[in-house]
Amino acid sequence: MTTASFLTRAEPLVRRGIRPALWLLVLLPAVVLIAQLLLDQLGAEPIEKLEKGSGEWALRLLAASLAVTPLMRLTGWGWLVAQRKFLGLAAFFWAFAHLSVYIVLDWFFDWNEIIKDILEHLYITVGMLAFVLMIPLALTSTKGAIRKIGGVRWNQLHRLVYVSAIAACVHFWWGVKKDVEEPIIYGAIVASLLAFRLFWKRGPATPR
Amino acid sequence: MLIRRPDDIKSSEITPESVYLNRRAFVGTAGALALGSVLTPDALRALSATGQSQDDKLTSEEDATSYNNYYEFGTSKDDPKEQSKDFQPMPWTVNVDGLVKTPRPFSFDELVGKLPVQDRTYRHRCVEAWSMVIPWQGVMLKDIIARCEPLPGAKFLEMTTLYDPKRMPGQKRAALPWPYKEALRLDEAMNPLTLFATGMYGKPLPNQNGAPLRLVVPWKYGFKGVKAIVKLRFTDKMPNTTWNDAVPSEYGFFANVNPSVDHPRWSQAKERRIGQFLKINTLPFNGYAAQVASMYTGMDLRRYY
Numbered sequence: 293m294t295t296a297s298f299l300t301r302a303e304p305l306v307r308r309g310i311r312p313a314l315w316l317l318v319l320l321p322a323v324v325l326i327a328q329l330l331l332d333q334l335g336a337e338p339i340e341k342l343e344k345g346s347g348e349w350a351l352r353l354l355a356a357s358l359a360v361t362p363l364m365r366l367t368g369w370g371w372l373v374a375q376r377k378f379l380g381l382a383a384f385f386w387a388f389a390h391l392s393v394y395i396v397l398d399w400f401f402d403w404n405e406i407i408k409d410i411l412e413h414l415y416i417t418v419g420m421l422a423f424v425l426m427i428p429l430a431l432t433s434t435k436g437a438i439r440k441i442g443g444v445r446w447n448q449l450h451r452l453v454y455v456s457a458i459a460a461c462v463h464f465w466w467g468v469k470k471d472v473e474e475p476i477i478y479g480a481i482v483a484s485l486l487a488f489r490l491f492w493k494r495g496p497a498t499p500r
Numbered sequence: 501m502l503i504r505r506p507d508d509i510k511s512s513e514i515t516p517e518s519v520y521l522n523r524r525a526f527v528g529t530a531g532a533l534a535l536g537s538v539l540t541p542d543a544l545r546a547l548s549a550t551g552q553s554q555d556d557k558l559t560s561e562e563d564a565t566s567y568n569n570y571y572e573f574g575t576s577k578d579d580p581k582e583q584s585k586d587f588q589p590m591p592w593t594v595n596v597d598g599l600v601k602t603p604r605p606f607s608f609d610e611l612v613g614k615l616p617v618q619d620r621t622y623r624h625r626c627v628e629a630w631s632m633v634i635p636w637q638g639v640m641l642k643d644i645i646a647r648c649e650p651l652p653g654a655k656f657l658e659m660t661t662l663y664d665p666k667r668m669p670g671q672k673r674a675a676l677p678w679p680y681k682e683a684l685r686l687d688e689a690m691n692p693l694t695l696f697a698t699g700m701y702g703k704p705l706p707n708q709n710g711a712p713l714r715l716v717v718p719w720k721y722g723f724k725g726v727k728a729i730v731k732l733r734f735t736d737k738m739p740n741t742t743w744n745d746a747v748p749s750e751y752g753f754f755a756n757v758n759p760s761v762d763h764p765r766w767s768q769a770k771e772r773r774i775g776q777f778l779k780i781n782t783l784p785f786n787g788y789a790a791q792v793a794s795m796y797t798g799m800d801l802r803r804y805y
Contacts, residue, residue, distance in 0.1 A: 335578055336567035336774050337630065400778055405767065413765055466765065469628065470746060471575040471675050 299367055310375060317356075318382040321349050322389075339397045346390035347419075351460050351478055353383035358457060358485040365492060377433055380453065384430040387423050387460075415466035422459035425452045457482050556623065559632035561701045563774050568708045569626065570727060571675045572661060572668040583669050584707035589728070592712050598658075598733040601649040608712060611647060612698060615639040620695055622718035624725075625757045625786045629779075631771045636716055637699035642690040644732075650686070654734035658683040659715055662728045676742055682715065682726035683739040683753070685795075693718055693791055696729070719785040719792045721755040752805040756796065757786035761805050 325345050328334050334341040357379035364372045399406050409416050429450055432438070438446050461482050465475035566581050573580040573587075592608040618638055625631045645657070663679035665671040671678050688694065695716040698705055705711040710727025717724050723743050733739070743751035750764050759769045759782040770779040785792050796804075 336563035337577070337772070339772070340577075397777075402779075405770070409767065412762070413767070415765055471571075 299369075303367075303369060307369075307371060311378070314375060314378055314382075318353065318386075321345070339393065343390065343393045343398060346386055346393055347464070350383050350386035350390050351464060353379050353386055354453070354457050354460060355478065355481050355485065357383055358453070358482065362485060362488045362492070381430060381433055384426045387426055391423055415463055418459050418466065419463035422456045422463055425456040425459065429453055429456075454486055457486070556621075556633050557775075558621070559634060559774050564632055564634050564700065565706050565708060567774060569628075569722065570670075570708060570710070572670045572678075572680065572728070573708065574670045575675050579670070580708035581706075587667055587707040587711070589707065589712040592730075594713070594729060595731045596648045596733075597731060598735050599651040599654040600734050601651065606647075611644055612639055612696065612713065615643045618695060620693075620716070620718075622693075622695075622716060623786050624716075624718065624722055625771060625782065627721035627723055627751065627755070627763065627768075629763075629766060629768060629771045629782075630774055631782075632774050635701055636695060636697045637702065638695040638697035638716065640692060641694040641696050641715070642692065644696055645686075645689060648732060648734065650734045653736050655686055655736045656683050656734070656739055657686055657689045658731075658733040658735060658739040659726045659729050660731035660733070661726055662730045668728075676746055680726060680742045681739065682724050682741050684715075684717065684724075685738075686734075687795055688717070688792075691792060691795070693788060719757055719788040721751075721757060723751065724755050754796075754801075754804050756792075756801065756805075757782060758784060758801055758805065760784075761802050 325342060329338055357376055360372050360376035360379065364370065395401065395406060410420050429452060432441060432446065432449065461475065461479045464478060465472060468475060567577045568580040570580040573583040593605045594611050595605050597603045618640060621633060621635045623631060624634050659682050661680040662668065663671060697714050697716045698712060700709060713729045714727040715725045738753060741753055744753050762768050768782055771782045772779050
């Protein structure tokens, strides 16, 4: 079976199943974390687990949203673009959860300490940058916003996600004490997804 | 002016409840406790200055034995308990080396046996800004040093963790430069607070907490507390230490708990006491300033972090 005929056969199945699968991917970790919290299964420092868990899911989903465009190019499945938006918004909500855990559970609204932390500690600064850059992207994710801004400018604006993803990886990397194995894995995935875009620009142009 | 004395602190705050309720036993251990675990006037001053009372309730044994930094058994907090469960600490030998009368191996019993057992409840402050309150059992390091018979030229004591990747699976990865080494100035090592712990919560030291023998220096960040010690080396030069070697800008040789000197990446002003929700203020020398601050008189603690 050729790749092309495999793709043709698989397309309707994937198209039908992908949205429920993505909802599961986005919500299941939240259900698991909350259940673990309620059942006291998060160990001696539950706040740290929630903080790390929410941050990692934000980064995973951000990387997943970056993987959609390359996947579209490879498969030619234009309808995947809707999944890109879904994953981008999901990443934003997980990032919001991550920030909320930090503000509410970790520091309990101790704004003095929070502001000092953001200004004085570079890995927190970079993490805030990653989040703040996602705000305009989330706000302009509606069809109406795209029409209003115009496709070209909207595309330009949404390249901010590259900066946000890099900032998120740096935030993770600088935040760990010593063992950088995980941040290196995430960094490598995000770097290759971005490298794919650079490479593809020089390659043959394909219709969007 | 309100002058507070150390006995203003209820003994229940610093003594295991069982000991505190049992007066006869309490009298027996009072001497040991008075040496080490009574809150100091400095600590009291720090407390009244911040207007925050520090509730030194014992950390639950479950938390203290399941939330551990011990990279020899994995770099996650919950790794050591799981990955150390097959570790057999005994028989154990400690090599005593360097500037001593006779460098030679000591069996665990030769080194530790028959020394007076100390019950010490200490605050434990990790450099990552969390803390616990742990009831240790052990012996004073100064008693062990006496058995090693150091020569007059000895100025520092270096302590080394076992290196055996077959028994310590975390050592198969170079998460840190193995073996783990820590060191103290000899006066720090001789301080009556400094303990070689052999037990906690009235039980033999669990593997994940550094069995069979670990250092406890309550006024320093937790990473100074080298675990599973197999070597003591007396020397006249300041030894290299593992975290200082790995990231010199972040982890110093002295590593005294100091709320006014931040870690380059995070604040050291506050800490989360494990089991409590709101962060509490960190105290200079972790609240043991009265017993230890005089060792650092005239030293720039910002430079020698």
